[in-house]
Structure formats: structure tokens, C-alpha cells
Amino acid sequence: MMLLVVEDDPGLGKSLTQGLTEAGHDCTWVRSGADGLRLAATRPFDVVLLDLMLPDLAGLEVVRGLRAAGSRTAVIMLTALGAVEDRVAGLEAGADDYMVKPFAFAELLARLTAVGRRALTRPSSAVTVGPLRLDLTNRRVTREERDIDLTPTEFSLLEFLMRYAGQVVTRKMLCEHLWDADWEGVTNVIEVHINRLRSKVDKGFAEPLIQTVRGRGYALRTG
Amino acid sequence: MRSGLVSRLAGSFRLRLIMWNALGVAVVGLATTIALRFLVSAALLADLDAVLKQDAQEILLDMQAKYPEQAQAFFGDMERKAQAHELFGWYVRLIDHRGRQIWANSNSPPQSAWTPNEVGMRIGDKNGYRVVQFSFPQADPGQLTTVRIGSSLGPMERAMSRFDRVAFLISLAVLSVSPAIGYWLGNSMIRPLTDLTRRADELQPHRLATPLPLRGVGDELDQLSQTINRLLERLARYVNERQDYLSNAAHELRTPLAALRSTIEVTLDRDRSAAEYQEVLVRLMEECESLESLIRQLLLLAESESPRHPVARATLDWCAVARTAAAMFEAAAEVKGVRLETDIAPQLLVKANAPHLRQVVNNLLDNAVKYTPAGGRVGLSLRPIATPAGSSDPQSGIGREVQDKPAQDSHGSGWGELTVQDTGIGIDGPDVPRVFERFFRADRARQKESGPGGSGLGLSICQAIVLAHGGTIELRSRLGEGTTVAVRLPLSVS
Numbered sequence: 001m002m003l004l005v006v007e008d009d010p011g012l013g014k015s016l017t018q019g020l021t022e023a024g025h026d027c028t029w030v031r032s033g034a035d036g037l038r039l040a041a042t043r044p045f046d047v048v049l050l051d052l053m054l055p056d057l058a059g060l061e062v063v064r065g066l067r068a069a070g071s072r073t074a075v076i077m078l079t080a081l082g083a084v085e086d087r088v089a090g091l092e093a094g095a096d097d098y099m100v101k102p103f104a105f106a107e108l109l110a111r112l113t114a115v116g117r118r119a120l121t122r123p124s125s126a127v128t129v130g131p132l133r134l135d136l137t138n139r140r141v142t143r144e145e146r147d148i149d150l151t152p153t154e155f156s157l158l159e160f161l162m163r164y165a166g167q168v169v170t171r172k173m174l175c176e177h178l179w180d181a182d183w184e185g186v187t188n189v190i191e192v193h194i195n196r197l198r199s200k201v202d203k204g205f206a207e208p209l210i211q212t213v214r215g216r217g218y219a220l221r222t223g
Numbered sequence: 224m225r226s227g228l229v230s231r232l233a234g235s236f237r238l239r240l241i242m243w244n245a246l247g248v249a250v251v252g253l254a255t256t257i258a259l260r261f262l263v264s265a266a267l268l269a270d271l272d273a274v275l276k277q278d279a280q281e282i283l284l285d286m287q288a289k290y291p292e293q294a295q296a297f298f299g300d301m302e303r304k305a306q307a308h309e310l311f312g313w314y315v316r317l318i319d320h321r322g323r324q325i326w327a328n329s330n331s332p333p334q335s336a337w338t339p340n341e342v343g344m345r346i347g348d349k350n351g352y353r354v355v356q357f358s359f360p361q362a363d364p365g366q367l368t369t370v371r372i373g374s375s376l377g378p379m380e381r382a383m384s385r386f387d388r389v390a391f392l393i394s395l396a397v398l399s400v401s402p403a404i405g406y407w408l409g410n411s412m413i414r415p416l417t418d419l420t421r422r423a424d425e426l427q428p429h430r431l432a433t434p435l436p437l438r439g440v441g442d443e444l445d446q447l448s449q450t451i452n453r454l455l456e457r458l459a460r461y462v463n464e465r466q467d468y469l470s471n472a473a474h475e476l477r478t479p480l481a482a483l484r485s486t487i488e489v490t491l492d493r494d495r496s497a498a499e500y501q502e503v504l505v506r507l508m509e510e511c512e513s514l515e516s517l518i519r520q521l522l523l524l525a526e527s528e529s530p531r532h533p534v535a536r537a538t539l540d541w542c543a544v545a546r547t548a549a550a551m552f553e554a555a556a557e558v559k560g561v562r563l564e565t566d567i568a569p570q571l572l573v574k575a576n577a578p579h580l581r582q583v584v585n586n587l588l589d590n591a592v593k594y595t596p597a598g599g600r601v602g603l604s605l606r607p608i609a610t611p612a613g614s615s616d617p618q619s620g621i622g623r624e625v626q627d628k629p630a631q632d633s634h635g636s637g638w639g640e641l642t643v644q645d646t647g648i649g650i651d652g653p654d655v656p657r658v659f660e661r662f663f664r665a666d667r668a669r670q671k672e673s674g675p676g677g678s679g680l681g682l683s684i685c686q687a688i689v690l691a692h693g694g695t696i697e698l699r700s701r702l703g704e705g706t707t708v709a710v711r712l713p714l715s716v717s
Contacts, residue, residue, distance in 0.1 A: 085535075102515055153550065179551045181581045182519075192554040215508035 001046040001116055005029040006036035006062065008054050016049065019105050033057025037065045045073050047115055052079035052090065060093045067094035074115045106168035106216055113164065129165040130222030132209060134158060143201060153178060154197045161210065161220040170217035194218055237409040244405030252397045256390045263386060267379050272346055275355040278372050282315065302328050312375025320367040351376050415444045423451065431459040471662045472521055479514040483507060520680045527579055527687040534576040538715050541571045541639055545605045548584040552592055560597030566604040571639040574715040579688045586681040587643040587708050595647035602644040607637055607714065636714045644707040650700040658698055659686045
């Protein structure tokens, strides 16, 4: 994807650019709102990553400017302000998504995928990752034609992992997906479900699909 | 700016006091003078009347003895009497039944009085004279003889005008002195008030503990000072709590930061293999996460306590929130060997902020599962109750007063009570009242046995959220037997 990063903080800008480039994206980084607005208006970016608090032009102004100029480029806002009103203000100004700093890089990648996909394709009724197939219409999961019996929670968990196959999915993302809760208590409620899912999906097969990425989360990978 | 305003207000108050005082003194003085004048003049007149009546008595007796036989002798008596009383404008006149003058003394004023027509006495004012007139029948039937005695009102009027002059001078003196008295009175009334104003103006957020002085007389101003002092005490306690909170928060943030720093320094000390670097980075990531989590909790606490920016609320099903939470912890409890039992009503609507309410239920379940050893039981129940009885809350600080506003629309729809009961390690008696304090962790050694410790903010967050929603939270615990937390919230009408 062609990405534009508008971020005045050098540390965050640099690591974002590096990470996104390494993830296979074509990334341009500018450090002011005016530059961001000018570039976004003249070059066809897929997604703009926009810091809300810029020294010259407020992020909200940049989005409004973009939308006023008729641009429909997807915008993900990055900000340290996490209150509900701030989110609403961002989305109302025309942003497509909103991420509160500090965020997991894996989550940013996942959201980029989601925002990009939202613009391109419709969700299909079945997902296939390597030998694994998940059918959303009859809620059936098979691996190499063998049926796997899952609880609703496990099914939902697997669906999410498969949707972001190959990418790291954080515990926070899974928690939000499963229970609509940004839960980071002491009890690791996700790990238990992952272990159960793993015992059903990977047991008896040579290749483990569900992997734990230490310090970051989980990933479903093949090959 | 503000002190100018205060002194101006005090000045105007003083001015009002002076004005009212002057007006009061003037009104009372004037009323007294008028009343006195009336009384004195009435007394003088009564005196005059008595004298005139006595004269009339004497004349009558004299007349019975001498008139008409010795008329000349009688007239001579009268003439002498008139001369003796000349100073008072005294006169006497005899009138026949047709009103014609029979005789009058030499100084008598021109005739002008009532025409005598009946027997008896008459008293009244006539042309500046006080006149007493009595008529009596003669031997001939139908014939009346009248004796009229008069005395000039002049001397009395002169006395009254002297009185008026004195009264006027006294009134003038009182009127000119009364503002001064008012000023003095006003000042002595206002001085404690201005003192109080000045003291209150000098108060600083960091010096709230210095109370306003009491004068010890127990009057209204002392009561005001006491009220302000009590407010100051509450504010000081609140500010102290905040300061402790801030320094505790900084301290708590330092711990993961110290871990980050030392890990990085030790790693940079010498060359390491790629695997080692990766290991270190994962550890750093974990420390980052605990820092993030702590900051998120601090922000959540601030958000739920902010009286200026109340969080958005919507009517939602508390039972659905509880069921989701139960589903979330079910597997974790099972793995730990803890039985999670639920008893949740079909539906209970509350007006709440969804993420905050979830946080409360999740925090309580997290604690219960964490502190309950294998083979134990955690019960989650959510039921409607009649009244939020037993809302005695050990943590009723100022935060409660600011936040505790029961939802107005909830009256009549009752309350819901969520209890999380565990058979866990419990909390030692003396620690129970402190569990809602920020960063308070009951018995750290025990926590280490039962896995990773929390931030010490979980229950504080629960309390802040519950209070902000107009509810109550209560914790009962016995060491070694378990803990029960009850959260009561006002229900909302559907």
C-alpha cells in the first residue's frame, strides 16, 4: 500500500516508517500538517496515518481539508488523547479509524489491512488459510477435510486470527473482538482460550498453525 | 481585582449600616420629640383649664354673695382679680341671656364667644384665648346669666415655641451624631467580617490547613468561620489525598521504568548474540506493557472521577455485561481449577458508561479468580433488590460528595445488586477498610504466592466508577475464608 505518515515526533515517525516499509508498504513521512495536506492532495495514497497534535495545523484540520478537497483517501488518526469525545471528533471530521498512543504496531498493521480491505473487497462467507477452512454461513471449521468442533468463543477467535493470517494479533485486539472489552487485567483470559483452540486446531497435525509471538501476541501462519 | 471587589462590597455594607442607623436614630428622635411636644402642650392646657375652672368657682361664689345687690363691689373684686392676672391676659365678662354684655373688666378683649343658650359649663379656644363659660338661670324663668373667663394662650404658646427650639437643636445634634454612631457601629460589626475576608483571601491551596481564627464568642461570624474551617479541612484532606496519589503514581511509574532502564544498560554492557538481544527486547516489551497498563488505569481513574467531564452514559443491560464478563473469565477459572457459578437476572437496565461498567465487573471477577486457589468457588450474582441498604462506605471522602449523584430517572425503579463472592485467601481484618485506597495492596507476600500482583488500583477504579454512577460498593472479607464484593446501582426505567 502507498502510505503517508504525518507525524511530528521524530522517534515515532522513524519507527513507523521503518516498520511499515519492512511490512512491505511504500511509506512517505512528513512532519507538518501543511506538507501532509499538500502531498495527500497531489499523490494517490491508499491510507494516511495522521497525528492529531501537529505543530502547525491540527490533525482534525488536515482531515477536514482533505475531505473538503474531495479526497476519499482512508485516514487513520494517531493520538495520545483517548477520551470518547476525542474519538468521536476525529471520526466526525472524516477519519476512518482512530488509534490511541501508545499502540501495538501489530494492531496498526491489522487496522491498515482492515481499512484497505474496507475500500476494496467485501467480506466473503468463507476464509481459507493453508489447510484451514472456516465457513461463516454454517459455522463449520475443517482442517485437511477433518471437522473441528469449536465453541462459539473459539470459533470467533479463530475467525479473527484467520482474517489477519500471517499478521501478529495482540491480546488487546482479541479481547476487543471477543468481548468488546479493552481488558488488560492480571488474569490472562485470552491465553486460556488460545491454548484450547490450539489443542483443537493443531493437535494431531505436524505443522502448528497458531503461534505465540512472545511479547506481542499471536499469529496464524502457514508454511 | 477580587480583593478590590471584596472591599467595595464591604464598604457598601458599611455604608448601608451607617445609613440605616442614621435613619433609625432620626425616626426615633423625631417621634419622641413629637410625642413629648404633644404631651407637654396637653399638660399645660389641662393646668390652664384647672386654674380657669377654679377661678370660675371663686367668681360664682363671690357672685352668689354680692350680685346683683352689691354689683359695684362685685365688679371691683373682678377688676382687681383681672389686674392681678393681667400678665396672663386674664379677663372676665358677664353676659345676659340675649348675649349682650352686662359688664367686662377694663382689659377684656372684644366680645366674641358662644351665645349662651343653656345651663352649664363650656370650655374651649376662642381667638387665642382659653375660655371657660358657665351659664346659670336667674330668678326670672327663661333668663340666663353667663360668666365668661378667659386667659390668653400666648404664654403657653411662647413656652411651647421655646420647647420647640430646644427640641429642634437636640434633634439637629442627634441627626449629626447618628451617622458617626452608625459609622462606629458599622465598623465594629464589619471589622470581624473584613478580617475574615482578608484571612480567606490569603488562603492558598498548599496552606489550607491554617484555619480561620475564632473569636470565641460563638456568634454567627464564628459559626461562619467554623463552617469555612470544616470546608477547609475537607479540602485539605482532598488535596493531601491528591498529592499522595500523585507521588504514589510517580513512584509506581518509576518501577517499570527502572526495570526498562537497567535491562537496557545491562544489555548494552557487552556484545550479545541475536537470541539474547531478542530475549531482552521481549522483556522490554513486557515492561512497556505494564507501564502502558498502569497509565491506562490512572487515566481511567481520572476519567471516572472528573466532575467537569462526566463520561457519556446510555441505558444498557447490566446483565448482558455480567454474562459477557462471566464468559470471559470462565475458561481462565476452569484452567485454574476454580468453579465459576453465575446467578444472573434476565435483564436489568442501568444508565451507565459501557466500558466503565465492564471494567467494574471484570476487575471484581479478575480479583476473585486471582485470589481463589484451586478447588475454590467464585460466585457471580446479579439481582434486583428493594433498597440499597447498608451503603456504609469506608471510603466516603470528598470524592464521594462530589460524585455521588444518584441518577434522577432511577427513582421508583429500584436497585440492582451485583455480588462477586469467592472462597479465596481473603483479606486481613485491619486491611479491609483500606482496600479502596489507591495503590493499596493487602499483604504483598500473599499476592506473590498467588501469581502476579496488580497495580493496586483495581478496586479504587471500581469504587470511583460506581460512585460516579450514583451507586455503592462494599467489601466484606475474612482471612482464609474469602471475600465478597457487592455493587449496587440504581436501575433505569426501560
